[in-house]
Amino acid sequence: MTKRFGNIIALKRVNLEVKNKEYLCILGPSGCGKTTLIKCIAGIIEPDEGEIYIGDRIVNGLPMEDRGVGYVFQEIALFPHMSIYDNVSYGPFVKGWKITATRDLIEEMLNMMKLRDRAKDYPSELSGGARQKTAVARALVSGSKLLLLDEPLGSLDAKVRVLLRYELRRLVKDLGLTAIHVTHDQEEAMSIADRIVVMRAGEIVEVGSPLELYMRPKKIFTANFLGEANFFAGEILERDDHVKIDVNGAVLYSSNRVDFEGRKVIAAIRPEFIIMRKDGSSKEAWRGVIERKAFLGSLVRFEVSADNGVLVIVKKPSSEATKFNVGDNVNIILPREYLLLYPYPEEGLEKAISIE
Amino acid sequence: MPSIRLVNVTKNYGSITAIKNLSLAVSDHEYVCVLGPTGSGKTTLLKLIAGIVKPDKGEIYIDGKLVNNLPPQERNVAYVPQHYALFPHLRVIDNVAFGPLSRGLRKEDAYKVSMNMLEMTRLSWRADSFPHELSGGMQQRLALARGLASGAKILLLDEPLGALDARLRVELRYKLKDLAEKNKLTVIHVTHDQEEAMSIADRIVVLRNGEIIQEGSPSYIYNEPVNIFVAHFVGGANFFEGFVAERDEHGSWIQLRNGFLLRVNDVSRHVGEKVVVMVREEKTVILKSVKRMEETNLLPGRIEEIRFLGDFISHHILLDNGDKIVSKMPTLIGIGRFRVGERVYVRLRPENLRIYSYPPHGLYKELEVI
Numbered sequence: 006m007t008k009r010f011g012n013i014i015a016l017k018r019v020n021l022e023v024k025n026k027e028y029l030c031i032l033g034p035s036g037c038g039k040t041t042l043i044k045c046i047a048g049i050i051e052p053d054e055g056e057i058y059i060g061d062r063i064v065n066g067l068p069m070e071d072r073g074v075g076y077v078f079q080e081i082a083l084f085p086h087m088s089i090y091d092n093v094s095y096g097p098f099v100k101g102w103k104i105t106a107t108r109d110l111i112e113e114m115l116n117m118m119k120l121r122d123r124a125k126d127y128p129s130e131l132s133g134g135a136r137q138k139t140a141v142a143r144a145l146v147s148g149s150k151l152l153l154l155d156e157p158l159g160s161l162d163a164k165v166r167v168l169l170r171y172e173l174r175r176l177v178k179d180l181g182l183t184a185i186h187v188t189h190d191q192e193e194a195m196s197i198a199d200r201i202v203v204m205r206a207g208e209i210v211e212v213g214s215p216l217e218l219y220m221r222p223k224k225i226f227t228a229n230f231l232g233e234a235n236f237f238a239g240e241i242l243e244r245d246d247h248v249k250i251d252v253n254g255a256v257l258y259s260s261n262r263v264d265f266e267g268r269k270v271i272a273a274i275r276p277e278f279i280i281m282r283k284d285g286s287s288k289e290a291w292r293g294v295i296e297r298k299a300f301l302g303s304l305v306r307f308e309v310s311a312d313n314g315v316l317v318i319v320k321k322p323s324s325e326a327t328k329f330n331v332g333d334n335v336n337i338i339l340p341r342e343y344l345l346l347y348p349y350p351e352e353g354l355e356k357a358i359s360i361e
Numbered sequence: 362m363p364s365i366r367l368v369n370v371t372k373n374y375g376s377i378t379a380i381k382n383l384s385l386a387v388s389d390h391e392y393v394c395v396l397g398p399t400g401s402g403k404t405t406l407l408k409l410i411a412g413i414v415k416p417d418k419g420e421i422y423i424d425g426k427l428v429n430n431l432p433p434q435e436r437n438v439a440y441v442p443q444h445y446a447l448f449p450h451l452r453v454i455d456n457v458a459f460g461p462l463s464r465g466l467r468k469e470d471a472y473k474v475s476m477n478m479l480e481m482t483r484l485s486w487r488a489d490s491f492p493h494e495l496s497g498g499m500q501q502r503l504a505l506a507r508g509l510a511s512g513a514k515i516l517l518l519d520e521p522l523g524a525l526d527a528r529l530r531v532e533l534r535y536k537l538k539d540l541a542e543k544n545k546l547t548v549i550h551v552t553h554d555q556e557e558a559m560s561i562a563d564r565i566v567v568l569r570n571g572e573i574i575q576e577g578s579p580s581y582i583y584n585e586p587v588n589i590f591v592a593h594f595v596g597g598a599n600f601f602e603g604f605v606a607e608r609d610e611h612g613s614w615i616q617l618r619n620g621f622l623l624r625v626n627d628v629s630r631h632v633g634e635k636v637v638v639m640v641r642e643e644k645t646v647i648l649k650s651v652k653r654m655e656e657t658n659l660l661p662g663r664i665e666e667i668r669f670l671g672d673f674i675s676h677h678i679l680l681d682n683g684d685k686i687v688s689k690m691p692t693l694i695g696i697g698r699f700r701v702g703e704r705v706y707v708r709l710r711p712e713n714l715r716i717y718s719y720p721p722h723g724l725y726k727e728l729e730v731i
Binding site for chain 1: 398444496526528559560578583595596597642669671672689696704
C-alpha cells in the first residue's frame with residue numbers, strides 16, 4: 006500500500022498481515038506514517054496504490070461505515086451535548102437498531118467499562134480517562150470485530166495511561182476482537198501487544214513480539230526505539246565461535262553471529278544487561294569512572310566514562326545500586342550473549358537511530 | 362540565599378482555590394520538578410512565580426527581592442508555557458533572538474547567542490523555517506531555546522517535554538538537565554510524569570489540590586512516601602487493607618483479608634486500628650516452594666498474569682486470601698522462570714513494608730487517578 010500527500014510519501018509500499026483476534030500495536034515516531042496507515046484501513050482516507058483486505062473482502066473504496074470497524078480517535082471526540090449513555094448508543098441509534106434490543110448491549114458495555122454510574126452525566130463532567138473509555142465503548146457497541154485505535158491514550162496523564170492500557174487489552178481479549186492500536190509509546194506497545202510493527206518514515210522496519218524486538222532486535226532503529234541501548238562503533242578483529250571487536254582500543258566479545266560483510270560494526274547492549282562491579286577486574290572487563298547516578302525508582306541509571314573514552318549507560322536494580330556512587334572506579338563487563346552486532350550504517354549511527 | 366521563595370501563597374479562581382497557603386524555597390542552581398496530577402495547581406504555581414497572575418495572599422521573593430507587584434518582564438525569569446506561544450510570523454532564529462534584542466543586545470550578539478541556543482536544542486538546521494513548518498517536538502525545543510536565550514538565570518518550564526514522543530522525551534530529558542547545569546540555571550520544571558521527575562530532579566515537590574504533600578530527593582520520595590497518594594503516584598505500589606492485630610516493642614502484626622498475617626516494623630499504631638500496608642512491586646520475592654512453612658510473611662497464591670515490560674517482568678498474583686499483588690523483577694531474572702497458573706509463595710520482608718492509616722474516604726478513592 007502506498008499513500009502520497011503531494012511530494013511526501015507517507016506510506017511506501019507497505020505490506021502487513023494482521024492475524025484474527027490479535028492485539029497489534031503499530032509503533033513509531035511522529036511522522037512515520039502510522040496514523041495514515043490506520044486511516045487507510047478505516048476508510049477515512051484512500052491509498053494511492055495497493056489493496057486492503059478485511060477478512061477476505063477487499064475494502065478499497067468502501068465507505069467507513071460499511072467496513073465493520075470501530076474507530077477510536079486520539080482527541081476522543083465525544084458529542085458534548087449528549088449524555089454518556091446517548092454517546093455510546095449513537096451508533097445503533099443511527100443504524101436504526103431496535104431500541105429494546107440494544108439497551109441490554111449498551112448497559113453491558115457501560116458495565117464493562119465501569120461507566121454505569123456516569124451514564125446520565127455529560128462528557129465535560131468526566132475525567133480524561135473516563136471520556137476515553139466512553140469513546141471505546143461507543144466504538145465497540147456497533148458490534149465491530151475490528152477495533153482501530155489511533156493513539157487512544159495520548160491525551161491522558163502518564164499514570165492514567167498506564168492503568169487504562171491494560172483495561173483496553175483485557176476488553177479486546179474478553180470480547181474476542183482484533184485490535185490495531187497506533188502509538189508512539191514503546192512502553193505502552195510492549196506491555197499490551199501480541200505483536201508490534203515498528204515503523205519509520207513510511208516504511209515497516211521490523212515486526213515481532215515485544216520480547217523478540219526487545220531482546221533480539223534485527224535493526225538498530227528498533228534497538229534504540231524500544232528502550233535504551235548502548236551503541237559502540239568498532240572494528241571486527243576476529244570471527245570465530247565468538248566475534249572479537251575493537252572499540253576505541255578496548256576489546257569486546259560477542260557470541261552472536263555476524264551475517265554481514267565488512268569490518269566496521271556497531272555493537273549494542275541494553276544498560277540493564279551490563280555487569281558493574283567495584284572489584285574483580287578481568288581480561289574482558291572495561292575500567293571506568295561513574296560520572297552520573299540517577300535514581301529512577303526500581304532502577305538506578307549510571308553514566309560510566311570508560312577508560313577507552315566511551316560513555317556507557319548502566320542500569321541496576323535500586324537494591325544493588327546503593328554502594329555505587331559518582332566518582333567510583335568500576336569494572337564493567339558486557340556479557341557476550343547480550344552484545345548484539347549490526348553492520349555499520351552508511352548514513353552514520355546518529356542518523357540510523359534518529360527518532361526525528 | 363534561595364533563588365525563589367514563596368511564603369504562604371494562596372491563589373483563588375472564583376470559588377476554586379488553585380494554590381492553598383503554599384510555602385516553598387528553591388536554591389540557586391537547583392533543578393526542582395513540581396509533580397502532580399492534572400488540576401493540582403502546577404501551572405498556576407509557575408504563573409505566580411512568573412508574574413502572570415498575582416497571589417491573593419502571601420509573598421513571592423526572587424533573589425531576595427519581594428516581587429508581588431513586579432510585572433513578568435522585570436522579574437528576570439524565563440517562562441516557557443505549555444503551548445509554546447511562538448511568534449508565528451517570525452522565523453525560528455528571529456523567535457529566539459527576540460528576547461536578547463528586546464533586552465538591548467547588539468544585533469550581532471543577539472544572533473550569536475540565538476544560534477548557540479539553536480545548536481544546543483538541535484534546531485540550528487531549521488533556523489530559517491517558520492514555526493508552523495516544524496514538528497510538534499521541534500516547536501517545543503524552539504520554545505525552550507527562546508527561553509534559554511533570554512539570559513534569565515531562572516527557567517520556569519510547564520510540561521516542557523509533554524508534546525514529544527515517548528522515546529524522544531526520554532532522550533531529551535537528560536539533555537535538558539545538561540543544559541541547565543552547563544548554564545548554571547535554577548529550574549522549576551512542572552510535570553505529571555513521575556518517571557521524568559525522578560530521573561532529572563535534584564528535588565521533587567509533590568503537589569495535590571494546590572498543596573505540597575511532600576518534597577525531597579527522588580530516592581527520599583520513592584523510599585519514604587508520606588502517604589498513600591504519594592506512594593501510588595510516584596512509582597506505583599501494592600496496597601493491602603488490614604488492621605493491627607497485635608503490637609509489641611519491636612513491631613506489629615497486621616491482619617489482612619481472610620486471616621493472613623504480616624509482620625511489620627511499625628510500632629506507632631494501636632491494636633484494632635484499620636491500616637493500609639504498602640509494598641513496592643520490586644521489593645517482593647516470588648518463590649516456587651518453601652522449606653519451612655512456619656516462616657512469616659510468606660503468602661501463598663497463584664500467578665494470574667505475566668507481563669513483559671522491557672527491562673522488567675511483572676507477575677500478577679492472586680493470593681489465597683483474595684488479595685492481589687504485583688511482583689516485578691529484572692527481565693534476565695524473570696524470563697521463563699514462572700508460568701501462568703503456577704502456585705507460588707510471595708515473600709515480603711518487614712523492612713520493605715510501610716503502614717498508613719486507613720484513608721477516611723476509603724482506599725479506592727485515595728488511589729483514584731482516573
